[in-house]
Amino acid sequence: MAQDDNKNPSPTVGNQEDDEPDEWEKRIDNTGCAEENAKLTDCYYEKKDWRECKEEMQRFRDCWKKQGNDQRTDTKDA
Template identity: 60%
Template sequence: MSKDEKPSSQAAIAAQQDDEMDDWDKRIFSTGCAVENTKLTDCYYEKKDWRLCKAEMERFRQCWKVQGNEKRTDMKNA
């Protein structure tokens, strides 16, 4: 596509949707640990083995604890 051409409406809609946060992203950002989550996910993607991402997992766990997210995920007796 040349710089004078405009993207089709479908392409424009798809690009706009890619820029919007979905529910999953909103939940991750609300934890306060989005950066640590991204680093952990990237580590796994690169190494394909969670055991090789122990440092990233520990940083995520510490962030989770500092942010008080343990209260969010406590199970309640039904």
């Protein structure tokens, strides 16, 4: 049975990875808290429970405020 090339395209066709940041990465970088965001995301990925990432969340919140993102994005404390 012959393989249908249209159903199984080469992984490099249409999915070429490049070093250019996408829009999401640019937005995170613009906050000045990309490192804190990455650590928070990694914590959640590993633990699958935000409640176990309180320290990482606090570091992200502190950075967010320090960088003035509350005013820039009109963020309100809950």
